Amino acid sequence: MTDSLPSSVPHREITPNAAAAERGRYVYCIVESEEPLDLGPVGIGTDESPVYTVHHDNLAAVVSDTPLCPYTPTRENLLAHEIVNERVIRDRTAIPMAFGTILREEADVVALLRGAAPTLSEALAALRGKVELGLTVVWDREKVVAELEADDEAVQGLKDEIANERNGSTNFSRVQLGKLVEGALEERANQLMWSVYEPLRPLSVASRMGKLVGDNMILNMAFLVERAHEEEFDQAVKRLTTRYETILSFKYTGPWPPYSFVKIRVKLERAAS
Secondary structure, eight states, X not given: OOBXXXXXXXXXXXXHHHHHHOEXXXXXXXXXXXXXXXXXXXXXSXXXXXXXXXXXXXXXXXXXXXXSSOOOOOHHHHHHHXXXXXXXXXXXXXXXXOTTOEESSHHHHHHHHHHTHHHHHHHHHHHTTEEEEEEEEEEOXXXXXXHHHHHOHXXXXXXXXXXXXXXXXXXXXXXXXXXXXXXXXXXXXXXXXHHHHHHHGGGOSEEEEOOXXXXXXXXXXXXXXXXXXXXXXXXXXXXXXXXXXXXXXXXXXXXXXXXXXXXXXXXXXXXXX
């Protein structure tokens, strides 16, 4: 549910000298609200800028004033961005903006809301009452290999064959064993992945697979879950954690704004210099 901005949203050119002197509006997310919101001085940056809302009809952008300069995605900056969005979603639905979204003037924020109003309203309606929950699963590869060697007859047969060969000509058998183990590991990884995913899928509205990081990660999934079913989802994850505790490690995070399911990006054009 990712949308680009319509051509009616202004794109400003920012020169380095102007950026140093001017201040813009850092945009965290979009919500439905006709009443002004004040989240306090928790804005990104070092000056503790107040976080407030800019409105167009029933849509509001959650913003803070900031220098017109790009933010690097340091841990501190990402955390500041997350803190604001987490506070917002405690009691309302939000469309998160991409990290580092800065518009020059309040009029530009209003133009964003006005120009993308139908898309934003549709997305907010689809996301209402839902949160994102994240789940990554890594396995203990050595334990899984040990299980395969103990339980797989073909693997066990090749190991015995290698152990019994006395003339040193075991290279072919070792290559065959390696291929057999890798194939069995891939099959086992898929089996475990589906064993974790299938009980959770009916409890979510949507899910999205993320990139697997490292050799031991077998699942990296974002789930869009109704708030009313969040506790049920939690319990399902706990049951899976207990069931596979000897070979799998679970990292369960959230609730988050629905970053994996909708994100609005605004590109600011900068001078080549």
